[in-house]
Structures are given as structure tokens and as C-alpha cells.
Amino acid sequence: AKVSAYILWYVGWPVSLQGVQINVPNGSVEVVPSCSGANLITHMLSVSVMVICVLPKPQNASRVILPFIAILLGFVMNSFRVALLALLSPPQYSDLFHYWHSAHGASMIVLLTLLIYSLICFWIFKSLDQNSQEQSDV
Numbered sequence: 001a002k003v004s005a006y007i008l009w010y011v012g013w014p015v016s017l018q019g020v021q022i023n024v025p026n027g028s029v030e031v032v033p034s035c036s037g038a039n040l041i042t043h044m045l046s047v048s049v050m051v052i053c054v055l056p057k058p059q060n061a062s063r064v065i066l067p068f069i070a071i072l073l074g075f076v077m078n079s080f081r082v083a084l085l086a087l088l089s090p091p092q093y094s095d096l097f098h099y100w101h102s103a104h105g106a107s108m109i110v111l112l113t114l115l116i117y118s119l120i121c122f123w124i125f126k127s128l129d130q131n132s133q134e135q136s137d138v
Contacts, residue, residue, distance in 0.1 A: 001031035003075075004082035013087065022082070027089030029082070037078025040110060044070035044117060051121055062124055069120055077113040081106070 005017040008024065016023045020031045048070035052063055081100065088097040099105050 001082070003079040004031070004086060007079060007083045008086060015086070022086040024086050024089060027086070027091070027093075029086045029089050031082055035078075035082060037075055037082075040078050040113060041071055041074035043110065044074035044113060047114065047117065055125065066121065066124070070117060073113055073117055073120075077109055077116075081109045 001017060001020045001022055005015050005022050008015040008022070014025055022029050022031065045067055048067040052066055085097060085100055087093075088100060100108075
């Protein structure tokens with residue numbers, strides 16, 4: 001709740017936080033434990049383990065950094081989702097709120113998170129491959 005409220009405050013929305021309740025003009029959301037992002041973080045952590053196991057010989061640094069990136073990305077993306085839900089909490093946005101609060105909206109966040117993580121992995125492994133080629137040329 002704190003990170004989501006900070007995101008909204010940082011982009012300029014008038015927001016207040018009372019415990020686990022995020023208040024925006026004309027609406028509010030309560031961030032319950034099931035909204036903590038633990039499911040997305042666990043999913044991303046399992047994806048990072050699969051990436052490490054499946055790809056050929058990832059370097060030691062990538063074995064350590066990929067799970068941390070997955071956890072951080074899962075947490076940040078869930079924080080953005082909660083912030084979006086807070087913005088959509090006023091009654092005039094109830095249809096959008098229910099979409100993003102449902103499994104369909106959550107799966108879109110998971111898909112976006114996986115896409116971002118895939119791009120990060122591609123970039124890391126491409127840079128590692130270039131470094132190994134440069135070292136073999138010397």
C-alpha cells in the first residue's frame with residue numbers, strides 16, 4: 001500500500017494513506033494481504049529458476065541476479081496494479097475497476113511482467129554472450 005501510494009503521489013495524484021487504505025479523490029481501496037503481490041512474486045521467482053535451469057551455462061552473476069530481478073519486478077508491477085486500482089476506485093470507473101481486479105486484469109499484469117522480464121533476460125544473456133566472444137577473440 002505504501003509503495004502504491006508513493007507511486008500515485010510521485011506522478012502527481014492527490015493521495016493519502018491510512019494504514020492499508022489508499023484514498024484518492026472520490027474513492028479508496030483497501031490493500032488486503034491477498035493483494036500483496038505474493039502470487040506474482042512467487043510466479044516470477046519460479047520463472048527465474050526455470051530460466052537459470054533451461055538456458056545453457058548462465059554465468060554465476062546471472063544465477064544470482066536473475067531471481068532478484070524477478071522478485072523486484074513482481075513487487076513493482078503489483079504496486080503499479082494496486083495504484084491503478086486506486087485510481088479506478090471512484091464509482092464512475094467501476095467496470096474498469098472490476099476488470100483490473102478480476103483474474104483477467106491480473107493475468108494482463110502477469111503477461112506484461114513476463115514480457116519485461118523476458119526482455120531483461122534477453123539483454124543480460126546477449127551482453128554476456130558478447131563479453132565471452134570478446135574474451136575468446138583476445
